Amino acid sequence: MQIFHCPDCAAQVWFNNTFCPNGHPLHFDPDAQVMTHGDDCARRVAIGCNWRAEGAGELCRSCAMTEVIPDPEVEGAESRLARTEAAKRWVLAGLLRWGWFGPADHGPAPRFDLVADRTRHGPEDIIMGHADGLITLDVAESSRAVQEERREQLAEDYRTMSGHLRHELAHYLFMRLSQDDPGFAPAFRALFGDERVDYGEALKAHYDNPKPAGGTHITSYATAHPHEDWAETVAHLLHLTDLVDSGWAVALAPGGDGYAEPDALALIERAADFAMRVNHVNRALDLPDLYPFVLTDAVRDKLAFAHGALRRGG
Ligand SMILES: [Zn+2]
Ligand SMILES: [Zn+2]
Numbered sequence: 001m002q003i004f005h006c007p008d009c010a011a012q013v014w015f016n017n018t019f020c021p022n023g024h025p026l027h028f029d030p031d032a033q034v035m036t037h038g039d040d041c042a043r044r045v046a047i048g049c050n051w052r053a054e055g056a057g058e059l060c061r062s063c064a065m066t067e068v069i070p071d072p073e074v075e076g077a078e079s080r081l082a083r084t085e086a087a088k089r090w091v092l093a094g095l096l097r098w099g100w101f102g103p104a105d106h107g108p109a110p111r112f113d114l115v116a117d118r119t120r121h122g123p124e125d126i127i128m129g130h131a132d133g134l135i136t137l138d139v140a141e142s143s144r145a146v147q148e149e150r151r152e153q154l155a156e157d158y159r160t161m162s163g164h165l166r167h168e169l170a171h172y173l174f175m176r177l178s179q180d181d182p183g184f185a186p187a188f189r190a191l192f193g194d195e196r197v198d199y200g201e202a203l204k205a206h207y208d209n210p211k212p213a214g215g216t217h218i219t220s221y222a223t224a225h226p227h228e229d230w231a232e233t234v235a236h237l238l239h240l241t242d243l244v245d246s247g248w249a250v251a252l253a254p255g256g257d258g259y260a261e262p263d264a265l266a267l268i269e270r271a272a273d274f275a276m277r278v279n280h281v282n283r284a285l286d287l288p289d290l291y292p293f294v295l296t297d298a299v300r301d302k303l304a305f306a307h308g309a310l311r312r313g314g
Contacts, residue, residue, distance in 0.1 A: 001015050001090065001093065001094070001242060001245060001246045001249065002015075002033065002245070002249045003249050003250065004017075004026075004028075004034060004035045005034075005035065006020035006022070006024050006026060006035060007024070007026075007034075007035055007036050007037055008020070008022075008024040009022050009024060011024075013026055013035060015028070015089075015090060015093070016048075016050065016086055016089075016090075017035075017050065018044070018048055018050040025040075026050055027039075027040070027050065027051065027052035028050050028051045028052065028089075028093075029052055030051060030060075030061055030062070030092070030093060030096050030101075030102075031096070031102055031103060033093065033096070033097065036052065038052030038053065039052060039053035039055065039056045039057070039058070040052075040053060041053045041058075041059055041060035041063055042057060042058060042059050042063070043059060043060075043063045043085075046072075046078065046082075047063075047078065047081055047082040047085050047086075048082055048086070049062070049063055049085060049089070051063070051089060061092075061101065062085065062088055062089045062092050063085065065088075065092075065109055065110055065111055065112050066085070066088075066111075066112045066113075066114055067111050067112060067113055067134075068112075068113040068114060068115060069081055069114055070114065070115055070116035070119075070139055071116070071119060071120060073120060074116060074118055074119060074120055075118075076118070077116050077118070077139065080116065080139040080140060080142045080143060081114060081116075081139050081142075083139075083142035083143075083161065084114050084137060084139045084141075084142045084161055085114070087142065087160075087161040087162045087165055088112070088165055090162060091162055091165040091166055091169065091238070094238060094241065094242050094245075094259065095169070095238075095310075097259040098259060098310055098311050098313075099313075100173070100310075100313070107176050107179070107180065108133055109133075110133055110134075110135055110169060110172045111133055111134045111135070112134075112135050112136075112137065113134060113135070113136045113137070114137055114139050115136065115137070115138060115139065116138070116139050116140060117138050117140045118140070126138040128141075128164060128168065129168065129171075130168045130169075130171035130172055130175075132175070133172055133175065135165075135168040135169065135171075135172060136168075137161075137164055137165070137168065141159075141161050141164055142161045147159050147160065147161075155220075156219075156221075157219070157292045157293065158291075158292060158293070162239075163235055163239070166234065166235035166238040166239065167231045167232065167234075167235040168231070169234075170230060170231040170232075170233075170234030170235055170238075171227065171230075171231050173234065173310065173313070174188075174227065174230055174231075174234075176313065177309055177310075177313050180313065181312075181313070184309060187305070188226075188230070188305070188309075189226070191301065191302055191305050192226040192229050192230055192233075192302065193226040193229070194226065195225070195226040195227050195230070197225070197226070199225055199227065202224055202225040203224055203225060203228075205224075206221070206223065206224035206225070210223075211223040213293075213294075214294065214296065215296060215298060216296070216298040216299065216302075217229060217232075217299070218232050218233055218236050218293060218295075218299050218302075218303075219232050219293070229302070230306070233299070233302045233303055233306050234306045234310070236293065236303065237303050237306045237307055237310070239291070240267065240268060240271035240272075240275075240291075240303070241258045241259060241261075241267060241271070241307075242258065243258075243271050243274060243275060243290075243291065244258035244261070244267060244270050244271045244274060245257060245258030245259055246258075247274050252274070253270060253274040254270075255270050258270075258271075262311070264303065264304035264307035264308065265300060265304055267307065268295060268300050268303055268304070271291075272295050275289075275290055275291035278290040278291070279291065279292075
């Protein structure tokens with residue numbers, strides 16, 4: 001993510017700011033990727049959305065993709081939704097830099113059901129996932145305490161709302177790439193395996209007897225099925241690209257705009273090198289590693305395939 005400037009006074013501002021330090025209102029333009037003047041998104045006050053509306057009185061492009069929001073009467077629902085939408089805007093802004101969801105993208109935009117595991121009628125079981133362009137997420141995952149509890153239960157190394165968004169959007173992008181390019185699926189299968197094998201059985205086998213990450217897969221969950229390998233791989237590609245881009249924006253990582261880097265393996269090497277340095281810094285404060293994953297050569301080949309497909313596809 002880049003750093004922005006107030007259109008009125010040129011003060012430095014951050015992606016999620018709604019006002020500059022001098023009190024000027026900020027509106028993010030997702031196509032130009034700058035803070036500008038514009039109409040308020042209709043959800044600006046409720047959830048602190050700082051994107052410009054697509055028209056007067058309307059929603060911004062990100063909020064317009066959300067079809068279901070949690071009942072605001074339930075305690076904590078609105079603040080969890082606000083954090084979920086903030087993570088969603090961040091992830092979408094990155095994909096927009098590769099052309100996804102911009103004016104030249106004529107495919108269907110993803111849709112989101114952002115639901116809460118607590119309702120006024122009691123707890124609700126939510127299955128997060130993607131089906132036919134609709135992404136369902138549990139806004140409870142925007143709570144660090146909830147994330148940490150579930151991360152430990154599932155023995156994961158990393159669990160964030162951005163991670164969920166990137167993973168589920170990857171399933172949506174697989175659908176789009178398969179529809180738009182007949183060459184995509186055969187090339188995918190050569191590297192990731194045949195995604196037409198039974199998904200339910202594969203997932204059950206994974207939960208009965210999970211295989212470790214390493215070698216050819218970035219995470220244990222990626223071993224479950226080629227679809228999940230793709231989603232985990234793409235999520236990590238997006239993490240690594242944004243890591244490089246954000247590091248460059250604050251003059252910590254050399255090499256320029258991460259999203260403009262055409263050489264996937266060079267991008268991954270920059271990300272791995274930068275992550276290793278920040279991991280070392282985090283250990284000084286006894287914090288978890290920023291990026292606790294090993295990028296083997298086989299995993300890098302899959303990341304490079306995803307990089308090529310996503311940069312072309314947008
Ligand atoms: Zn200002
Ligand atoms: Zn909005």
